[in-house]
Amino acid sequence: MKGAAAGYLGQKVVEDIDLEVRTGEAVAIVGSNGAGKTTLFRAIVGLLPCMAGRVILDGVDLTRRRAHRVARAGVAYVPAERHLFPAMTVKTNLMLGAYPHRPNRETLELVFDLFPRLKERLGQQAGTMSGGEQQMLAVGRALMTQPKLLMLDEPTTGLAPKVAKAAFEAVERLKATGMTLLIAEQQVPLALSVADRAYVLENGRVRMEGTAEELEHNPEVRRAYLGVA
Amino acid sequence: MKAVLLDGIVLGLGFGLLGVGLTLVYGLGGVLNLAYGELAVLGAMVVSLVKDAGAPLALAAVAGVAAAMAAAVLLDLTVMRPVYRQSGEHRVLLGLLVTLGVAFLIEGLLNWRDPLGALTVDIGGGPIGIFGVPMPMSSIWASAITLGAGAILVVFLGATTFGRAIRSVMQDEVGARLVGISPSFTRTVIFALSGALAGLVAVTSAMSSPLTVTQGFDLTSFALIVTVVGGLGSVTGAFLAGLLLGIVDTLSAYYVGQYITSVVLLGAAGLTILIRPRGLLGR
Numbered sequence: 001m002k003g004a005a006a007g008y009l010g011q012k013v014v015e016d017i018d019l020e021v022r023t024g025e026a027v028a029i030v031g032s033n034g035a036g037k038t039t040l041f042r043a044i045v046g047l048l049p050c051m052a053g054r055v056i057l058d059g060v061d062l063t064r065r066r067a068h069r070v071a072r073a074g075v076a077y078v079p080a081e082r083h084l085f086p087a088m089t090v091k092t093n094l095m096l097g098a099y100p101h102r103p104n105r106e107t108l109e110l111v112f113d114l115f116p117r118l119k120e121r122l123g124q125q126a127g128t129m130s131g132g133e134q135q136m137l138a139v140g141r142a143l144m145t146q147p148k149l150l151m152l153d154e155p156t157t158g159l160a161p162k163v164a165k166a167a168f169e170a171v172e173r174l175k176a177t178g179m180t181l182l183i184a185e186q187q188v189p190l191a192l193s194v195a196d197r198a199y200v201l202e203n204g205r206v207r208m209e210g211t212a213e214e215l216e217h218n219p220e221v222r223r224a225y226l227g228v229a
Numbered sequence: 230m231k232a233v234l235l236d237g238i239v240l241g242l243g244f245g246l247l248g249v250g251l252t253l254v255y256g257l258g259g260v261l262n263l264a265y266g267e268l269a270v271l272g273a274m275v276v277s278l279v280k281d282a283g284a285p286l287a288l289a290a291v292a293g294v295a296a297a298m299a300a301a302v303l304l305d306l307t308v309m310r311p312v313y314r315q316s317g318e319h320r321v322l323l324g325l326l327v328t329l330g331v332a333f334l335i336e337g338l339l340n341w342r343d344p345l346g347a348l349t350v351d352i353g354g355g356p357i358g359i360f361g362v363p364m365p366m367s368s369i370w371a372s373a374i375t376l377g378a379g380a381i382l383v384v385f386l387g388a389t390t391f392g393r394a395i396r397s398v399m400q401d402e403v404g405a406r407l408v409g410i411s412p413s414f415t416r417t418v419i420f421a422l423s424g425a426l427a428g429l430v431a432v433t434s435a436m437s438s439p440l441t442v443t444q445g446f447d448l449t450s451f452a453l454i455v456t457v458v459g460g461l462g463s464v465t466g467a468f469l470a471g472l473l474l475g476i477v478d479t480l481s482a483y484y485v486g487q488y489i490t491s492v493v494l495l496g497a498a499g500l501t502i503l504i505r506p507r508g509l510l511g512r
Contacts, residue, residue, distance in 0.1 A: 047403065067406035076407070083404030085397045095396050097408050101302055204244060 014204040017053070021149060023147070026171075026181040027101040028191035028212070030225060031201035037184035040082065040201070041153050045077040046070040056223045057148065077149035080154040086127025090118055093126050093137055097144025104146060110177065111140040114170050118199050132163040150174070151182045156190065168194060188225035200225075233483045234476060239368040241475020242375040243434055247448060248455025248467035249382065249419045251427035256399045256462025257419050258313055258412070260324030264304065265427055266448030267335035272297030272428030273348040273440045276338055294428035301424025304331060305417050313416065314446065333447065339442045346442040350435040371433035378429055379468055382422075386464060395419060399462055454498040460511020469509050473497075 014036035016136055021027045029037050042048040046067040055062045062070050071077075085093050094111065112119040115136040121129065126137055135155060142150060155171065156164035168190050175181055175194060185191035192198060192212040196215050200208040202219065208215065217223045247269075254262050276293030280286060308331065312324045339346065352370050356363035385394040398405040398415045405412060430448070431440055459470030474494055482492040503509060 045407070047406070059312055066411070067403075068409050069409055070412045071409040079403070079407070083401045083407060085400040087400055088393075088396070092393060095390075096393060096405075096410070099312055099394055099397075099408055141408060 008081060014043070014201070015052075016205055018206065021182050023148075023180050024178050025184065025197065026175045026195045028195035028198040029182070029184040029201055030186070030188045030191050030198055030215075031184075031207075032225075033186060035201040036204040037201055038153055039204075041077060041079075041151055041182075041184060044070075045075055045151065047077075071145060074146075074148035075151065076142035076145045076149070077151045078135075078138045078142045078153060078155065080157040082134050084134055084137055084141070085124040086091055089123050089125055090129075090137055091122045093141050094118070094144050097141035098146075103144060107144055111143050114143075114173060115140055131158045132160075132167070135159065135167060136170070139174075143174075147192060148181075149180045149182060151184075153184045154186060155183065156185065156187055164190065170219060188221070231360060233479050235359065235362050235364060236368075237476030237479035238472060239364075239372050239437075239475070240479055241472035242372050242379075242468070243430060244401050244451060244455050244469070244478075245459075245468035245471025246375045246378060246426060246433070247380070247430045247452045248459055248466050248471055250423040250430070251449075251452040252456045252459065252462055252464065252467045253419050253426075254416075254423045255456060257395065257416055258398075258402070259321050260309070260312060260328070261321075261453070261456075262304075262423065263325060263328040263449055264331040264335060265328075265423070265452055266450075267332045267339075267445040268297045268300055268424050269341060269427035269431040269448050270440065270442060270445040271335055272344065272424075273431035273435060274442065276350070276428075276432060276435070277346060277348040289433045290350075290455050293432060294425050295449055297428030297431070298421050298424040299419045301427070302417060304328075304424075305420035309416075309420070312415075313413065332449065336443075336445050343442060345437040348431065348435040349439045350432060352436055356375075365437070367436040371436045374429065374433050378426070379464075382464060391418075451494075454494050456508075457498045458501045458508055460508025463508065463510040466508055466510030473509075 029040065031037055039048065046062070046065050046069070050063050052229065053063075057073060057075060060073060062073055062075070065073065085096065088096075098104065098107075117133055118136055118140055119130070121133065126134065129137065136159050137153070139155070142214060152171065155167050159167060164187065171181065172194050183191060183195065186201065192215060193214045197211050198209065198215050199206050200215065208218065210218070216226070237391050251262060251265050254260060272293040275296040276289045277291045279289035284292070285432055309324075312320060312327055315323055350367075352367040354366035356365050357369060358364075386396060394405070394410045395415050395418070397408070397410060398412050402412050405415075434440055455470050455474060459466030459468070459472060474497060476491050477497055478494060482490050485493075
């Protein structure tokens with residue numbers, strides 16, 4: 001995306017964002033609470049209107065498309081609140097991910113491979129599962145849309161540290177399959193551990209960008225986000 | 230007693246189908262369509278017109294259902310668009326105002342064109358004994374049509390891909406959008422379905438007693454009561470509530486008097502809100 005801006009009620013929350021994710025790459029957006037990560041994501045997928053700039057996927061302009069058309073174009077977004085279908089079973093949630101097509105067998109295998117727990121819980125109602133399981137299902141449902149780009153917004157929200165770590169291990173394995181990833185995360189060390197590159201978002205603007213390694217060794221990032229004096 | 234119960238079931242099935250049309254639209258975005266009863270009356274008047282022009286009853290009924298359906302779709306594509314652009318309380322309030330306005334408009338138009346309009350659907354044939362109670366042919370037809378429509382609806386919503394998509398929008402609109410389901414298209418389909426149900430209820434209810442041009446608001450309020458008791462957004466809940474209320478209605482009409490039944494029904498709805506705010510099967 002280029003020079004994009006978005007916000008609520010005419011008030012810009014993020015501005016002048018130049019962001020690029022190459023095929024097969026894992027890119028992290030890091031920044032503290034309120035930096036604008038979620039606003040940025042919502043604008044990319046069409047849940048919020050882009051007030052300026054463009055969103056382009058493989059040369060196709062998605063800027064003014066509504067969310068369901070962006071989803072069909074190949075951008076899957078897993079919001080922090082997950083937005084599962086709580087009164088439906090795990091199976092139905094996954095099937096709806098593939099909507100309007102029949103679920104792809106290979107993708108389903110991949111999902112079960114990543115999250116064996118989902119296979120065990122196929123008949124359970126999504127709303128009755130634990131936070132970690134719901135996160136797995138949200139990612140699984142997003143994968144069922146067979147996305148070209150998978151966007152994870154704060155995948156560790158509300159998860160115990162151990163579960164959060166397991167979640168990122170799954171992200172790691174997902175990356176190994178060649179999936180293109182864009183991840184927003186407050187827990188910077190976790191994010192930088194899987195990302196190839198990262199952008200640091202502060203007050204709605206890109207403050208820094210670089211490879212994960214560069215940022216990890218950047219004194220400012222170390223002080224502000226990695227808790228190293 | 231058996232006869233009263235059977236009459237209650239017949240009436241209740243009608244109530245159920247009436248409630249389903251309202252509850253579906255409500256479940257899909259939180260708007261109570263106060264013009265719902267007027268859609269039924271509009272359908273009834275079209276049936277009556279086509280029938281009087283000499284067309285066979287079945288054709289007239291289809292035309293009426295189609296007219297109510299078309300009116301509902303028109304409603305969705307025009308005045309409801311700005312309503313659904315709002316969210317939360319704004320949407321609910323604006324939705325009530327807009328649909329109330331449409332209700333006044335349709336009622337005014339129909340009253341102006343044909344103040345004495347009424348639809349009677351005559352089903353020939355004598356009564357048939359059911360559990361030893363002679364039931365009029367019209368009740369049997371009405372109930373059969375209602376049960377058939379209900380069954381189709383349950384299968385459509387429960388077992389088809391598109392039905393699942395509709396339910397997904399009901400459960401989480403953002404989630405549905407994220408998997409590529411268009412809430413607005415889904416809503417148009419549900420409005421069409423709701424209109425068709427209104428038209429169908431008009432036809433089946435006219436089988437047992439004439440449906441007049443002034444009955445729109447009665448139908449809307451009955452549908453509201455059924456919806457509240459059954460649980461907003463629940464199809465099976467609406468049918469269950471319809472049956473319950475139908476039986477309550479005929480019992481109170483039989484033992485107390487017809488004049489009191491509306492009060493008893495409203496009381497039942499109020500009691501439901503107090504005891505089970507989500508209705509019988511509401512989420």
